[in-house]
Amino acid sequence: MHRSYQPLKPVTNRYLQQRWDQGDYENHRRRVSVALPVVDTKGTTTPAHIQLKRKKLQLHHERLSAIDRDNRLLTSKLADIFGSKGLLDHRNQYHLKSLNADRRREELLLISRQNQAIYHRITSRQSEYRRQLWLDDWERAERRREDISRYPRDLAEKQRSCRKVKFAAVEDDERETSCRNTDTHRS
Structure with a gap:
């Protein structure tokens, strides 16, 4: 070797x-x-007050005590139910009462009084609009327009109703006679 x-x-x-x-x-x-390592790679040790977290423990204990108290209340109620021979106690002996009911009632009465006063003021007031004046003014404007216009309004409506559509010679004669008949009926 x-x-x-x-x-x-x-x-x-x-x-x-x-x-x-x-x-x-x-x-x-x-x-x-x-050989031991020369470089310390363990990291820093966390302090005891951070590891323990006393506030978290306190909150946990409070939560557990609240749950325990609720459980005791429920068991006492269940024991009362089992010991009551099946009778029901479903009537509430108290009536709900709001602390600010009187104030709300006063506000509602005040608002209703104010609304009544506004309603009476509105109904007692005479209207400022005169419909008859508007109608008279409209008729005057219509008469002026008829006087000013070159062609009377009735004539345009008559011409519109008597328009001719030329499809055949037979139909033209019938249309002319029907338009003349309507012109004589309108006059």
């Missing part, structure tokens, strides 16, 4: 050099396995 060993430096005895190198290597491996 020492014949296959090739040392890094020139030596006189390969066998001894191999034993020394093997011993150095084992010594190195032992020191590496026992």
